[in-house]
Amino acid sequence: MPVIDLWAKDGYLSTPDGNSIYFWGFSKSETGPAQLPGPHIVARQGETININLYNTLTEPVSISFSGQSGIMADGQPVQPQYTDGKLLSFFNHAEPGGMVSYTFTPSFPGTFIYESGTNPHKQVPMGLYGGMVVRPADYNPDAREFKTAYGAGTDTEYDREYLLITWEIDPDMHQAVEEGKPYQVSKFLPRYWTLNGRCAPDTMLMDGLDYLPHQPYGSMIMGQPGEKILMRYIGAGIENHPLHPHGTHTRVVAVDGRLLRNENVDLSFKRFTVLVGAGQTYDQIYQWDDLGYTTQNPIPTILPNLRNMGVGDAGWTMWSGSPYLGVKGDIPVGVVSYNEFGEYYFMLHSHEELQITNWGEFPGGMMTMVAIYPSLSPAVGILE
Amino acid sequence: MATITRVLQVSTGSLSLPGGNIPFWGFADALRVIPQLPGPIIEATAGDRILIFLMRNFFRPIGEPISILFPGQENVLVRKIPGGPFILEPVKPQYSSGKIISFTNFLDELQDLIIEYSFIARKAGIYLYESGTNPEKQIQMGLYGIIIIRPPGYNNPGHPNFKTAYGTDTNSFFDVEKILVLSEIDSVMHNDVLPNVYYDMLKFKPDNWVINGRSFPDTVNEDNNSSQPYGSQINCRVGQRVLLRIVNAGLQNHTLNLGGFVGLVVAEDSFPLKTSTLDATYEKTSLTLGSGQRMDIIITPNASGEYYLFDRGYHHLVNNDHFPGGMMTKINVSS
Amino acid sequence: MATVIKRFGATDGWVSMPDGTDHYIFGFVDISVVPENQIFQYRGKATLLAPLLDVYEGDEVYLTLTNLGFPNRPDLDDTHTIHWHGFPNQIPLWDGVPEASISVPVGRDFTYYYQPLDPGTYIHHCHFEPVEHIQMGMVGPVTVRPKLEKELGLKFAYNDENTAYDREGLIFLTELDPRPHHLVANVQEFDWTEYSPEYWLINGRSYPDTVKPANDQSMPQQPFSALVEAYQGEKVLLRFVNIGFQQHCLQIPGVPLKVVGLDAQQLRGYNGEDISYWRDVIYIAAGQTMDVIFTAPRAGIYPLYNRNLNKNTIAGTEFGGMVTEIRVSPKP
């Protein structure tokens, strides 16, 4: 039986504008840093897992596993917890310094949120949440028809997969918790919006950077033309966020970890903007197909002299300088191009545009890029 | 087909909330006199004629024109004494200086005695009735209620539509039914509102989050005779099909988490998702409802115990900034 | 298939609200047929909404963006772009994201090329510092009509006879927070996390202006009417667009609404299943579009308004805002 340890602890997350914000998060081990979001849990349909929650915080902490049934805590069915007749936790919790052991057997594949079920108005906005992916029972990443989100025959095959978790931060609330002041959730006013715990442009950086010890997950989506890119969205905040990927639509194949299909009837649908609702999940397939322009089959317009155009006004660009995939053109002198191989970049962002700022400054916040490479290692876009 | 007749009044009253009592405006059964939140539940069968008399209130009027709008119902007719129209005619928005002042015909309590609205309850489902006059103010002040329309044969054991929300073959058979009307209350606005004076809705900032007009823990108390008569605790047994009829009467969007259950969405805005040509029912663990939307969900608990249904917008689970409170209720599953 | 050649100028201007206030905007103006030596007369004449781009599936569209500059803010040399929001399989060159391709400086032109293959309702907007340029007004509608219309000589939302309609209306939703408009006009910064709109608009207007006719003389820079007129029994297609920064819930009490398309995709399952559905309330998020068909009911006036009723206001002073009317006449 897979055993996962989660340690609830505190730490400081950093924002690209230089802010350092106190938060609560889950860590993989007693000595590891609290992280945001919590460690990904990857489980398998039908396989019982055991999750041990160790609480180093000063108030009780519990975990709710949305979409799962038959959850046991220390061998008994989970149940709400009370003190003096007053509800304290939706599920069994670990007291400060204590632990609780949950076991359950996921009966459905899909994408799920796990999050605190104790003082959730405070603990979830403080950072106690993470993503859980349940593989279908027949999952086999080495055989194409079995590398699926929901099982063979469900039209959910994919080539690469990415998890994107939305959340928002009101730094004043975090500071109130840090300083032991009253937590007035009625005054909640977010100043930062995150994907996988980071604000843009940090979202576009790689996983596991030394200088972001508490925010290990990047959000750059990478793939090749024609590939099926599985995007798993999770809404961990208390607000809904409309995520809009440029480049093409996504096909929404499942919501809240349930396939949109009844018997033979397919209910999946395509959208260019998906409203990621609080506490909800959306599995989608993004498939960008090349329009076929190459240097041999040129675009029907003339590329102007780039010295007359705006390129990298902020001193940097992600453009190759060429209209063609896999081709690098000339970028005006003085502009840094982060383009490596002539890959295409498509922005993916919240369309409540104030959320793509860091405390009001664009660019920032809930934004990342989808990068389409002419060719890309199969080792990219694997979720573990 | 029957005619369902209700006589309603609109009255000022008082709501009991965790922060104290605040004034509100509510619909009242004319005989019962006490205004309530939500308004009295009106129940009919598809095909029935629903006839609603809204009577002038001589004792505790709110002091401004009042009306009832029936979203989801078609071809509503109206007549009014003594202001007219005297013969039934289609409802229509009311204008002053070329601009809408009411979405439907209204009762002016300085001049009129009674206004009558009627329509055929065309299709099964759960609907709101609500103020159509100064609705941003009057609906927030409490002027909304629920209409349930049953499919024919609903009460008739042996009929294929027996105990279904939408009739046979819509996957809406149920053992237990609970209506959950979501809303939010701005207590400052309730204290400051004046009749016939425009309220600055830019100041709207709700501080109470309610199901059936109550915030937790009052939600789990039983039905009673107060101005907040409807509890929302759900009691059921393992294996029963529990129909949750979720209605967002608030001005804001809300996301209800089903407390760890996975619900089958069988209807949205009272349009069943399973029809003769398509089964579009689907499963969810949390449901986001826009203002005015309704969803019918079936959950089938497979283990006994206590569970909480709550607003996943966690900032709405507080009373005076303290958890637990707000938009939350309980499901008790016995074996 | 036709070749469509269009030219939009990016510039600034002013819009008015029913309370008599004027607000500074950025926007686009259609200069497709303006001789080159006269285009500068269109500086300061941006419209809210930006011009409609109305094309057929398969058309070859050459859309030139000319940056005419801001006569009211000559110090500001912002570049602009056109982002066709939702264009499938786009390449970065024509996607209008300055960080991922190019943008157009003052006095320059750039031609975008599109060959839309999927009919439906889209949006175009500037993507340069989008929080500012979208809120300032650089947003407009895009309609792609299906080939089936040409084949059958009738109107359809998609290539499916089940999406036939007689009349169409645009319900294009935005909000306006006067503070950033005022601050931008006065060369000051706004903290966008403080965004708090006071006007809610359909087609760039607040009720009761929404029901005034198109190109009304009193609002030269707000040419789009939101009044929908039909005869009883006709099929009416409403193209809902939300390019504000909030979620909205629109309803027309007494009129059931059939949703036939989302985000310029007909509601069809993976195997072609008809998964269109009915609603009483259209709940639409920022950056989404929805195609909705209803049958015009018995003659009368049907208000269309936001069920987030707090938004039906004119800056908190009186009823108005995100409201319009459906006027149905008896069959002729």
Ligand SMILES: [Cu+2]
């Ligand atoms: Cu611009």
Ligand SMILES: [Cu+2]
């Ligand atoms: Cu966009």
